[in-house]
Amino acid sequence: MGCRCNCGLPRSRKSRRDKRADNNVGITLTRTEKLNVTRSHYYDPTNSTTAARVRNARISQNMTIRELAKAAGLSDVAISDIENNKSKPTITTLRRISKVLNQPISHLGCFESLPEVTLGQKIKKARLYHGLTKEEFAKLLSVDTKSLRNWERDICRPLDKHLQVLYRYIQILIPGY
Template structure:
């Protein structure tokens, strides 16, 4: 089924390819700017491999598109606190380690929160609630 220009692609690679074409960039130019090989970029665009968060963050900057849009993060569930923390983290383009630094905890703590194995303390919940506000304010206007 062919996609028309006004349809929003539903896969990461398709959104990246669409963004690249709107910027009139060759795949080799984008790959070089991101710091990955042509082959890796090709695999990403063909949805064979998913880009890492750092790569997705670079692509977001280069293509002037929100990382949440490029990563199709609107499809991530947010039923539990852990799912909300994970979704907000990737909306911000942060790794688990990066978020751990922000909250002054170790990476294992973030993993436990995201997997709903442990709940954050009351003190950390204040910070987390501010952090989660990105989920309410984020829009996919591209």
């Protein structure tokens, strides 16, 4: 039986419900070029935001939002919202994305722009550079999360025994490390 429009082509062997039609003509389409980049009004050409860095890294890997979302175990909407600067990714989400895109989490998160004047700022920046949540970092340091939070806010200083352990993590901030 022919097509309903009477063009002479045979009807597809798949139903419309399946949303996949057999290619009766024998044409195969493959993507060989870089993705066509359309810019939203949220786009940052300076590459100084997490949104811009995630988007540019994804495009350089020639991945679609859907492919990145599937590989990272996230939804398409979550990736789109991150790339359009509508939502800020958690450190766990950023860790997943950085693993898929083969980019350092510190680069994607723009952590180099964080201040490091006080000890608390250095602790927080080092934690983020390592891609750790407060809970994960506190567990590594054998302290409770509240203590770590107070250190990062410069409410109190860590004891000397904790400073020795912290120094190993803060070393990542030293140039040439």
